Amino acid sequence: MLTIALSKGKLIEPTLELFRRAGYESAGLVGESRRLIFPCPEIDTTFLVVRPSDVPTYVEYGGADAGIVGKDVLMEQDSDVYEPLDLLFGACRISVAALRAEVACDRLSSKVRVATKYPRITERFFNQRGVPVEIIKLYGSIELAPVVGLADRIVDLVETGSTLKAHDLVEVDLIAQSTARFIANRASLKLKYAPLMDMIRRLRKAVEATQKAPSAPSSKSGSKRASTSAKDRA
Numbered sequence: 001m002l003t004i005a006l007s008k009g010k011l012i013e014p015t016l017e018l019f020r021r022a023g024y025e026s027a028g029l030v031g032e033s034r035r036l037i038f039p040c041p042e043i044d045t046t047f048l049v050v051r052p053s054d055v056p057t058y059v060e061y062g063g064a065d066a067g068i069v070g071k072d073v074l075m076e077q078d079s080d081v082y083e084p085l086d087l088l089f090g091a092c093r094i095s096v097a098a099l100r101a102e103v104a105c106d107r108l109s110s111k112v113r114v115a116t117k118y119p120r121i122t123e124r125f126f127n128q129r130g131v132p133v134e135i136i137k138l139y140g141s142i143e144l145a146p147v148v149g150l151a152d153r154i155v156d157l158v159e160t161g162s163t164l165k166a167h168d169l170v171e172v173d174l175i176a177q178s179t180a181r182f183i184a185n186r187a188s189l190k191l192k193y194a195p196l197m198d199m200i201r202r203l204r205k206a207v208e209a210t211q212k213a214p215s216a217p218s219s220k221s222g223s224k225r226a227s228t229s230a231k232d233r234a
């Protein structure tokens with residue numbers, strides 16, 4: 001029996017869709033109630049539904065054999081997990097952004113105040129550039145911080161760019177692209193090698209089939225590939 005930790009929120013629908021396409025029909029039952037644990041004996045799998053930022057912890061400490069989580073969360077947490085498969089959905093980028101007016105007049109003080117949900121990624125990024133940084137940890141609505149004078153910059157996820165635009169913010173640096181990943185517990189990979197490798201192989205085939213399909217459905221955080229426009233801008 002495999003235990004798989006799924007990220008609730010934006011990633012849950014494309015995740016369940018991928019499992020269904022990979023032949024795990026009973027994954028369709030997940031999320032239909034307030035339950036957090038969904039035993040599916042017919043596919044020898046139990047699904048857990050947890051907060052995205054908790055998925056690496058469940059997998060690293062063996063509460064789950066494997067999980068689905070965004071690369072952004074993995075980069076932030078540096079968990080000791082195996083990452084065998086890029087699922088290609090949930091595409092977004094981690095960017096530095098600032099108020100358009102601030103960028104235009106380039107009034108940065110020596111220490112940059114950055115508001116973010118990703119303090120480690122932010123610290124690494126600015127340290128690598130030798131820029132002194134003061135990090136203000138927030139848990140959401142990050143785009144508000146520069147508008148009310150709480151920060152000079154933000155580090156946040158950008159998908160369509162519409163939240164930045166709505167607050168007169170512009171991307172000034174691209175830190176990384178992110179997509180959903182299949183991660184596995186290192187011990188489980190040895191102890192449950194055959195069923196885990198079978199799941200990885202079936203999911204990989206489903207991902208490849210989606211990429212080949214000419215009219216693959218795409219949703220806001222679904223199967224859409226990362227936009228390259230930010231890369232070009234960065």
Ligand SMILES: Nc1ncnc2c1ncn2[C@@H]1O[C@H](COP(=O)(O)OP(=O)(O)OP(=O)(O)O)[C@@H](O)[C@H]1O
Pocket residue numbers: 007008009010011051052053054069070071072073090091092157158159160178179180221
């Ligand atoms: N536009 C987007 N905004 C936020 N996340 C996105 C977006 N597009 C794709 N994602 C991916 O979806 C994941 C989950 O995002 P979601 O907003 O559902 O959870 P969250 O509220 O950030 O999680 P937590 O409760 O752990 O803080 C992100 O970690 C990222 O990998």
Ligand SMILES: O=P(O)(O)OC[C@H]1O[C@H](OP(=O)(O)OP(=O)(O)O)[C@H](O)[C@@H]1O
Pocket residue numbers: 139140141142143156157158159160161162163164
């Ligand atoms: O480029 P866009 O398509 O506008 O998407 C990016 C926005 O989506 C996410 O916020 P979310 O909806 O998860 O809310 P949050 O601020 O509470 O994290 C992210 O933090 C950005 O604010």
